[in-house]
Amino acid sequence: MKHSREYKYKVSRALYRVLNHTVLILLSISAIIPLYFLISTSFKSREDFFFNKFGVPEDFYFSNYLEAFRGGDNFFRWLLNSTLVTLIAGLLALLCIVLASYAFVYFRFKGRNFLFNLTVSLMVFPPVVIIIPLFVFMQKLNLTNNIISVIIIYVGLMLPVGIYLISSFFSTIPREILESAFIDGCDVFKVLLKILLPISKPAIVTVVVVNALFTWNELLIALVFLNSNESRTLMAGLMSFKARYNTNLPITMAGLTIISIPIIALYFFGSKYFIKGLTSGSLKG
């Protein structure tokens, strides 16, 4: 009797596992179907796509990619703009984030808690709310259709999350490490550069990754502030690119794949930084 009960238990465990895997495999498939469709279509010729909507490409037809670069007249320019915006805004934001977090965590001053809470609560600010005043503002400064406008706004939008992440990390570093350096005669900036930053490498990589993801993928601000063809980023250019190739789906998909490659590549190499960065707000408390 005992034997058969154990046996039954084992069988039900095994069945449960099979069921569990089946559900997860189905979910995984539905998670990547659109991605599969995107990439497989980008390698199909027009005829191939006409007869074969969902299967694998008959043979790899690379000219869609050439056409996307060549035909989307400003595609290279958009790529350059997106890269510049991501790099410059990312660097500026990181500088501001590190300095501000240093002040919030290691200094005692009037208004510290208030300013910190104020900054962090801006994390949930709806970005659409700022576009009207800022559009008028940027127009006055003659900065619309210039990537400087979106760089400034992106830096501002990235600060609350970044300051929150880096401050939380700073406050987990044991104070003794800093104290001994301080006694050794390091000044305020030396402590930051020689001690805090090297320890904080993982948190900083996380913030850099989260920021790059945000800037590269951002559409609304880019759409509002970059209207001329030469000033657009990839996301803002995408809409006109799509309208242009509306009848040639494989070329549209090739363009979309090119845009997504940097992010997907980053994710393949550092998925743990993405997962950590995008979830770390939730694990406290």
Next chain:
Amino acid sequence: MLYRRKIMPYALLIPAFIFLILTFFYPVINLFQLAMFGKKGDGYGFTGINNIKILFGDSVYITALKNNMLMLLIVVPLLIIISLVIAVLLFEKLAGWKFYRFVLFLPYILAIPVAGIVFQYLFQQNGVLNFLLKSIGLESLALNWLGSPKYAMFTIMFIIIWKEVGLGIVIFLARLMSVDETLYEASEIDGANWLQRLLHVTVPQLAAQIQFYFIFSMITILSWVFNYVYVITAGGPGHSTYIMELYIYYNTFKFGLPHIASMASIILLAIVSVLIFIQYKVRGGLIGSEA
């Protein structure tokens, strides 16, 4: 150790606050001025809160509000339930759980405009989904997913869930991995089944994360769904998929009504602020105990 310098901390905050003032504080103050102005007689002038009346008299704005509320009611609970169940499935020490997590989180990092355009081609009337449905004889299921006012909003909601659910999964999974295992062993000895374990062990242990994700998803639905709607339906067919963000954008840049849009912005900001205020009261902080 805390430095006691008088000027240094403020100096360190200056770069950040230059950008914060420019992107957040200045626009909000300016918004209140803009919202109080409007058409007056022949030109423009101070109209007080008259723009609120105009807003609530505009059926398109009401549609937008209703759609945001509909999404809050449908998308937020579904996101929580689906990601919770998947996280629990992944947690059962299954071979390959890291691979599943990697794949299931992938949609979350994809750009919304990219995902939006791909789904648009999948869900069009003569798109790939309907083509596949027809080819296996399910003609009656080949609906006009995006072109009919009846289904378009629900199709967008499906796409939002597809894209956003990965975040919930990894949040819940990360917390589950630190839950005391004896709790599960005890419940197993007591003969609790899968559902009982989920409701009586897992959910209480995850209460803080569920609450966080609940607020986070509500904020997402209120202030971060512009990209989806703009790319997939642009508010159509008719005005059936309008949302508050799109209303603000179109009224400013398409219809030239920035004063009305400013008032709509203030209302959106007010709704989000109320949510945040509740969160502060309930948890004593935005996210938990803060620095």
